[in-house]
Amino acid sequence: MKHIERYHSRYAPAQLFDLVVDVDQYPSFLPWVITARVTARRDRMMWVAMTMGTSLLHKHFTTKAFLDRPHRVEINSYDPMFECFDQVWTFNPAAEGGTNIEYRVDIRFKSQIMQVLFGVSFAERANAMVKAYMRRAQYLYGASQPASHQKL
Numbered sequence: 001m002k003h004i005e006r007y008h009s010r011y012a013p014a015q016l017f018d019l020v021v022d023v024d025q026y027p028s029f030l031p032w033v034i035t036a037r038v039t040a041r042r043d044r045m046m047w048v049a050m051t052m053g054t055s056l057l058h059k060h061f062t063t064k065a066f067l068d069r070p071h072r073v074e075i076n077s078y079d080p081m082f083e084c085f086d087q088v089w090t091f092n093p094a095a096e097g098g099t100n101i102e103y104r105v106d107i108r109f110k111s112q113i114m115q116v117l118f119g120v121s122f123a124e125r126a127n128a129m130v131k132a133y134m135r136r137a138q139y140l141y142g143a144s145q146p147a148s149h150q151k152l
């Protein structure tokens with residue numbers, strides 16, 4: 001399952017980058033994230049342990065992120081439950097100010113049941129995740145900057 005979301009935000013690339021790598025805060029604002037914590041950092045890499053799902057169905061897995069502040073975050077998981085787990089955030093300064101954001105996600109489960117359950121609303125889930133980040137940006141960085149976020 002592949003999906004791409006593109007948005008324009010009035011916030012700066014560094015602000016949005018910092019928001020995406022603030023993993024410990026994920027459970028407070030991201031849907032379906034039950035726990036998330038950074039387990040190690042080295043140079044421009046970060047390892048994360050995460051549990052996602054609902055109270056009835058949840059999965060624990062680990063990810064590895066490559067960080068290129070403030071331009072790019074590339075997240076991969078080699079957990080056995082995934083056939084593929086790749087997420088890439090890019091933050092490019094926009095000519096009119098603010099940031100053009102691109103979120104690319106490609107997630108495939110080895111389990112057909114998980115693939116079907118997750119795939120039913122994959123695009124909506126990706127969109128909901130990006131919107132949650134945008135609400136978090138407004139909460140953190142305030143209304144002193146216009147908080148418009150529009151899908152490109």
